[in-house]
Amino acid sequence: xxxxxxxxxxxxxxxxxxxxxxxxxxxxxxxxxxxxxxxxxxxxxxxxxxxxxxxxxxxxxxxxxxxxxxxxxxxxxxxxxxxxxxxxxxxxxxxxxxxxxxxxxxxxxxxxxxxxxxxxxxxxxxxxxxxxxxxxxxxxxxxxxxxxxxxxxxxxxxxxxxxxxxxxxxxxxxxxxxxxxxxxxxxxxxxxxxxxxxxxxxxxxxxxxxxxxxxxxxxxxxxxxxxxxxxxxxxxxxxxxxxxxxxxxxxxxxxxxxxxxxxxxxxxxxxxxxxxxxxxxxxxxxxxxxxxxxxxxxxxxxxxxxxxxxxxxxxxxxxxxxxxxxxxxxxxxxxxxxxxxxxxxxxxxxxxxxxxxxxxxxxxxxxxxxxxxxxxxxxxxxxxxxxxxxxxxxxxxxxxxxxxxxxxxxxxxxxxxxxxxxxxxxxxxxxxxxxxxxxxxxxxxxxxxxxxxxxxxxxxxxxxxxxxxxxxxxxxxxxxxxxxxxxxxxxxxxxxxxxxxxxxxxxxxxxxxxxxxxxxxxxxxxxxxxxxxxxxxxxxxxxxxxxxxxxxxxxxxxxxxxxxxxxxxxxxxxxxxxxxxxxxxxxxxxxxxxxxxxxxxxxxxxxxxxxxxxxxxxxxxxxxxxxxxxxxxxxxxxxxxxxxxxxxxxxxxxxxxxxxxxxxxxxxxxxxxxxxxxxxxxxxxxxxxxxxxxxxxxxxxxxxxxxxxxxxxxxxxxxxxxxxxxxxxxxxxxxxxxxxxxxxxxxxxxxxxxxxxxxxxxxxxxxxxxxxxxxxxxxxxxxxxxxxxxxxxxxxxxxxxxxxxxxxxxxxxxxxxxxxxxxxxxxxxxxxxxxxxxxxx
Numbered sequence: 001x002x003x004x005x006x007x008x009x010x011x012x013x014x015x016x017x018x019x020x021x022x023x024x025x026x027x028x029x030x031x032x033x034x035x036x037x038x039x040x041x042x043x044x045x046x047x048x049x050x051x052x053x054x055x056x057x058x059x060x061x062x063x064x065x066x067x068x069x070x071x072x073x074x075x076x077x078x079x080x081x082x083x084x085x086x087x088x089x090x091x092x093x094x095x096x097x098x099x100x101x102x103x104x105x106x107x108x109x110x111x112x113x114x115x116x117x118x119x120x121x122x123x124x125x126x127x128x129x130x131x132x133x134x135x136x137x138x139x140x141x142x143x144x145x146x147x148x149x150x151x152x153x154x155x156x157x158x159x160x161x162x163x164x165x166x167x168x169x170x171x172x173x174x175x176x177x178x179x180x181x182x183x184x185x186x187x188x189x190x191x192x193x194x195x196x197x198x199x200x201x202x203x204x205x206x207x208x209x210x211x212x213x214x215x216x217x218x219x220x221x222x223x224x225x226x227x228x229x230x231x232x233x234x235x236x237x238x239x240x241x242x243x244x245x246x247x248x249x250x251x252x253x254x255x256x257x258x259x260x261x262x263x264x265x266x267x268x269x270x271x272x273x274x275x276x277x278x279x280x281x282x283x284x285x286x287x288x289x290x291x292x293x294x295x296x297x298x299x300x301x302x303x304x305x306x307x308x309x310x311x312x313x314x315x316x317x318x319x320x321x322x323x324x325x326x327x328x329x330x331x332x333x334x335x336x337x338x339x340x341x342x343x344x345x346x347x348x349x350x351x352x353x354x355x356x357x358x359x360x361x362x363x364x365x366x367x368x369x370x371x372x373x374x375x376x377x378x379x380x381x382x383x384x385x386x387x388x389x390x391x392x393x394x395x396x397x398x399x400x401x402x403x404x405x406x407x408x409x410x411x412x413x414x415x416x417x418x419x420x421x422x423x424x425x426x427x428x429x430x431x432x433x434x435x436x437x438x439x440x441x442x443x444x445x446x447x448x449x450x451x452x453x454x455x456x457x458x459x460x461x462x463x464x465x466x467x468x469x470x471x472x473x474x475x476x477x478x479x480x481x482x483x484x485x486x487x488x489x490x491x492x493x494x495x496x497x498x499x500x501x502x503x504x505x506x507x508x509x510x511x512x513x514x515x516x517x518x519x520x521x522x523x524x525x526x527x528x529x530x531x532x533x534x535x536x537x538x539x540x541x542x543x544x545x546x547x548x549x550x551x552x553x554x555x556x557x558x559x560x561x562x563x564x565x566x567x568x569x570x571x572x573x574x575x576x577x578x579x580x581x582x583x584x585x586x587x588x589x590x591x592x593x594x595x596x597x598x599x600x601x602x603x604x605x606x607x608x609x610x611x612x613x614x615x616x617x618x619x620x621x622x623x624x625x626x627x628x629x630x631x632x633x634x635x636x637x638x639x640x641x642x643x644x645x646x647x648x649x650x651x652x653x654x655x656x657x658x659x660x661x662x663x664x665x666x667x668x669x670x671x672x673x674x675x676x677x678x679x680x681x682x683x684x685x686x687x688x689x690x691x692x693x694x695x696x697x698x699x700x701x702x703x704x705x706x707x708x709x710x711x712x713x714x715x716x717x718x719x720x721x722x723x724x725x726x727x728x729x730x731x732x733x734x735x736x737x738x739x740x741x742x743x744x745x746x747x748x749x750x751x752x753x754x755x756x757x758x759x760x761x762x763x764x765x766x767x768x769x770x771x772x773x774x775x776x777x778x779x780x781x782x783x784x785x786x787x788x789x790x791x792x793x794x795x796x797x798x799x800x801x802x803x804x805x806x807x808x809x810x811x812x813x814x815x816x817x818x819x820x821x822x823x824x825x826x827x828x829x830x831x832x833x834x835x836x837x838x839x840x841x
Contacts (some may be wrong), residue, residue, distance in 0.1 A: 026033070037062050048101035054124070061100050061125035068092050073326070094126035117566035150753040186243055189250040190231070191223035194261070194481035218260045222247065236261060244269050249383075298353050301424045320351070320424050323712050326406050330413070330437030331421065333428055338434055349419040352441065377446035378506035380470035380489045382527070382614050383732050384660060384766070385496065388471070388487050389543040390729040391772060392498045393533075395484050395696045399543070400502035404453075405514040407493035408445045411438040446492070453490055457514040460505075462488060462598035467766035468688065475695065475771075476500065484696045485771040491527065525549075529615040534658060546656040547615035554608050555650045561601065570639060576647030577746040579623040580837045581640075587714040589637035600635040605642045612649070616657030618733055620645055622721070622834055624736040662701055666779050670822040672781070672792050676815035679794050683816040698773035699726050701761055704781045704824070706831035707738075707752035709745040717741055718748035721834025722756040724763060732759060735834040747803045749784040753791070753821075754779065754806040757813050777817050781824040783832075788823045 010017040020027040041058035044050070050058065067082045068090050075084075082090035098104055105118045105769035149165045239247050248269040251257040259267045298304040334340065353576040392399050404410065417572065418434045425431075438452075462472035472488040479498040488505070489496040495515075497505045506520050523531040530546040555572075562570055563644035573581075594602060609624040623645055631639050676683060707720040712719070717737050724732040734755070742748040760778045767774055782788055789809045790796045798807045813819045826832060 030322065031486045033066075037066070040066070044100045048099070050101040050122075050677075054101075057124040064125060065095055069096060085470075095760045098123040100125065107227070112457065120793055158411065163243070166382060167493050184359070184812070185227040186246060187225045187227050189222050189246060190225050192220055192250075192254065192256065193223075193233070193514055194220045203258065204825075218777045225471075240265070275663055297355065299349055300420060304351075304353060306502070309346075309372070316353070324424055326409060327439070328425075330409055330435060330439050331419075331425075331433040332436045333421070333431055334418075335432045336380075336431070339431070340434060341416070344416040344418045344434065346419050347419055347435075349439075350422065351424060377450040377492075378470055383763070384468045384471050385489060385491075386545075386731040387726060387763075387767070387770070387772075388489055388496070388498055389488075389531075390544070390659040390661050390699075390726055390731065391696065391770075393659065394699070394727070395482075396541070397478070397484065397500055398488070398500055398502050399523060400497045400499075400506055400521060401519065401526055401650070401659060402506055402509070402521075403516045403519040404495065405492035407447050407513075408438045408440050411449040413438050413442070414444045414448045414451075417443065437809075449493070450490075453513070453761065456509065457488060457490075459512065461509055465766075465769050466688075467762075467769040471770065473692070473770060475692075484694075485692070487770070491837075494526065496523065527615070532649045534656075536660075540660065540662055542658050542660045544618050544656040545657045546654070547612055547617060548654045550615065551612060551617070551649050551652055551653045555646050555653065558605070558646050562643075565601075566598070570636075570643060572643050572650065573647040576644055576649075576651055578837075578839045579620045579645045579648045579827045580838060581644055581841075584637075584641055584837075585713050586630060586638055586641060587712055589630075589635050589641075591637040594634050594636060594639060598639065599634050602639050602642065603631050605639075606631050609642070609645060617655060618657075618723070618730070618833065619655075620649070621733060622719070622735045622837060625719075626739070626837075644797070657730060659731070660727065662728050664702060664725070664728055666700065666702070667822075671779060671820035672822075673820065674794050676794050676811075678813050680815040683812055685764075685816045685818045688765060688768055692722055692770070692771040694773035695771050696773065698775040699767065700775045701726060701760060701763065701778040702781070703756050703778060703819075704829055704831040705749075705753050705756040705830050706750040706783060706826075706835045707745075708835035709742065709748040711836065714738060715741065719835045720752040720755050721831045722752065722759070723830050723834060724756075724760065726763075726767075732763065733834060734759070743802075744800070745784065746786050747800060747806075749782065749787045749791075750806040750810065753780070754788060754809045757810055757819060759817060778819040780819050780821045781823060781829065783829045785824040788821050791821045 006017070037059055040062035041055060044058050045052065045055065068080050069070060070076065070080050072079065076082075077562070080090050100123065102123045103120065104123045105120055107117050107119075131303055150162050151168065152167060153163050153168065154160045157177040221233045222236055223231060224234050224239070225231050238248070243630065248257075248262075248266045251262040251266050254268070256262060256637070298307055298316065304320065308314055308316050319616065340346075349814050391397075399492070413435050415435075418432060421431050421433055422427050423429050432677045435442075438448035442448075450470075457464070460474075462474045465471040465473055465582060472490070473485045475481050476486045476499065484500075487496075487498040488501075488506070488509075489498075495509065497509075499505050501680055506515065509515065510520075522533075525531065526545075528550045530549060532544055532546070533541060534544050536542050559572060562572070593599075604626050609620065613621045613624055623641075627638055627642055627645075628684065638690075694708065702725045703722055704725075705720075707721065708719040710716040710718055717740070719735065719737050721735045722733065723730060736755075738748065738751055742751060757780070764774060764778065790798065790807065794811075794815075798804060810819075810821070811823055814821060832838070
């Protein structure tokens with residue numbers, strides 16, 4: 001509801017609406033009453049000794065008591081609030097007879113003779129859901145929509161049904177407006193008429209009086225046929241406001257669009273109609289696919305067999321047989337004549353056909369109603385993967401990877417569902433079966449497998465990391481007697497084990513979950529990137545992540561798509577010395593909008609580029625962030641810029657991000673430590689009380705931060721950029737447009753530093769929850785001297801109050817010893833790569 005609408009509603013209800021001062025909850029009377037309610041409920045829980053889980057009943061009881069108590073309020077005029085609101089004398093007997101959590105005896109209607117109908121229990125307050133006899137009834141309310149009483153409704157066909165009053169009211173209100181006028185839906189305009197006595201002829205429509213052109217407008221009535229079958233004559237002026245498109249189209253169809261009643265507005269409405277329809281068509285993003293890799297995709301099992309017979313192959317038949325061999329375990333086939341349980345819901349189960357690389361593959365898919373608590377499934381973050389790779393190299397620990405075979409099928413189904421088996425089940429076709437395993441396509445399958453995998457991890461003695469639930473750790477002792485934490489990282493069915501004897505862990509996991517035999521061993525590919533251990537000239541061993549293969553395949557796919565689908569309309573530039581064309585600004589692009597199919601492809605390209613950034617291609621991070629802002633409505637120039645990025649990647653596909661564990665040489669003399677006790681007394685870094693004891697070698701955190709003030713030439717918003725290093729390994733980076741417009745470089749730099757400090761705080765928390773020792777504070781480098789001075793010297797004052805939040809957030813982080821800030825020249829600031837488009841000299 002808009003603000004002005006709320007004002008009108010309050011005015012109609014004779015309610016006085018007053019606005020309180022922002023960020024001043026003490027000025028709101030409701031806040032004071034809530035505080036008193038909480039105090040009263042807490043006292044009742046304490047005095048009665050009731051369990052704390054009954055706090056909601058205590059709050060409700062306290063609210064009843066306060067609404068039936070006389071207060072020293074002038075407007076109550078000596079009455080209790082319940083009487084003033086309801087207009088009836090309040091009954092206080094439920095509060096006089098018993099107190100909260102007192103022992104009471106109540107009559108249990110479910111007890112049969114010779115049992116005692118009086119049962120001992122605890123009193124929680126008066127029940128508003130039962131009548132004097134104790135029968136449960138609905139709640140009466142003057143507003144029918146809030147009335148929950150049950151009525152027996154007889155329909156015109158003779159059947160009866162029990163419906164709540166609010167359901168009946170909603171059905172009635174859905175057909176009426178606020179004044180009680182019934183809504184009807186227009187089916188068609190069938191006729192028209194005009195009054196000859198007041199009609200205006202075409203020649204008399206325009207007249208000139210005192211050199212002013214006066215246009216006379218005729219009146220007409222249109223005969224409307226409504227959805228309920230009735231007809232009525234309505235004024236043209238009313239229908240023109242409610243159904244302008246239908247009236248305009250009728251005027252053209254009836255050849256009366258040139259008459260005075262229509263000629264001054266019909267053409268404009270139809271032009272507007274064309275623009276709306278055209279825009280809807282341009283923004284349509286759904287499209288069908290019948291072939292993939294040149295192979296026809298069937299929609300049903302019958303079509304798959306027909307395609308096999310037509311092509312003289314058995315590819316689809318073999319794929320179905322192979323998949324059904326693995327999937328049959330998910331179905332508990334019922335005997336003939338046995339009905340499924342009453343609490344199970346029926347779903348239609350069908351096969352979905354797709355092609356993987358060059359062989360047909362199958363996955364089952366169906367839709368059920370499942371709550372969000374059963375469907376949410378998380379994966380380990382890429383940031384955690386980078387940290388684990390660096391910690392493994394730092395402590396000289398091995399890493400192995402593995403994939404779970406038929407992952408979802410290994411987990412029990414979390415929903416109560418049954419289905420009728422299709423032709424792919426052979427002799428069992430048409431029989432009923434209960435789904436007992438988490439099939440691919442079920443909404444809850446991802447969460448079911450994750451819960452099943454978590455149970456296996458707990459059975460092995462591993463504990464989930466609170467900072468990343470999909471990282472499992474356990475204290476271990478290596479062959480040299482050193483204690484450390486082993487990790488298991490779970491990205492759906494992709495497992496990464498950090499352990500001094502990873503084979504033993506993999507064998508243990510394989511006893512719970514079947515692993516693909518050819519996937520177990522030192523990792524070669526992980527999440528689409530090559531993973532390889534490297535040894536530097538000084539003998540330091542480090543893991544490296546290279547998306548080269550992913551980049552090369554992506555460039556090849558783009559070239560193939562442009563050649564086969566766009567027919568030379570777009571192509572990769574021959575040279576891509578830089579990610580962006582020189583002096584190109586995406587926000588100033590005014591080329592034509594892309595049609596739906598090409599716009600969808602642009603979104604796919606942005607997704608591919610963003611994943612490259614996640615895999616370590618930080619050199620295109622800023623350009624991809626800029627192009628991502630236009631994914632909703634891309635233009636031809638944006639697509640050409642994205643193709644320019646791919647041209648750049650084509651010539652520079654080889655890259656590797658090394659997670660170097662060497663200790664950095666931090667010039668501590670550049671960082672000034674001061675006494676902040678007078679400005680932020682008692683400021684200390686919040687240490688998690690449930691963090692495990694730190695084991696292994698310690699690490700040092702560093703961050704380079706920068707901003708590009710007013711970099712967006714249209715909105716003049718600045719861009720935040722920072723990069724975080726763990727020792728010499730780059731583990732986190734960001735390039736993002738700021739959400740506010742800053743009027744100065746000082747404000748933009750402060751916003752960027754606050755954002756970076758918040759990310760640093762999250763990483764410090766994650767490292768502690770992973771049991772990694774942290775050496776000292778985080779070292780932050782910025783190239784704006786004013787910002788560095790304001791956060792390094794306690795006596796520095798802020799003159800721009802609009803930046804006070806960022807100002808105090810960063811200064812308090814320095815005061816608590818969480819971070820130290822030093823100045824660095826712009827040419828040495830690595831974060832400059834994440835704020836602006838850089839070009840070769």
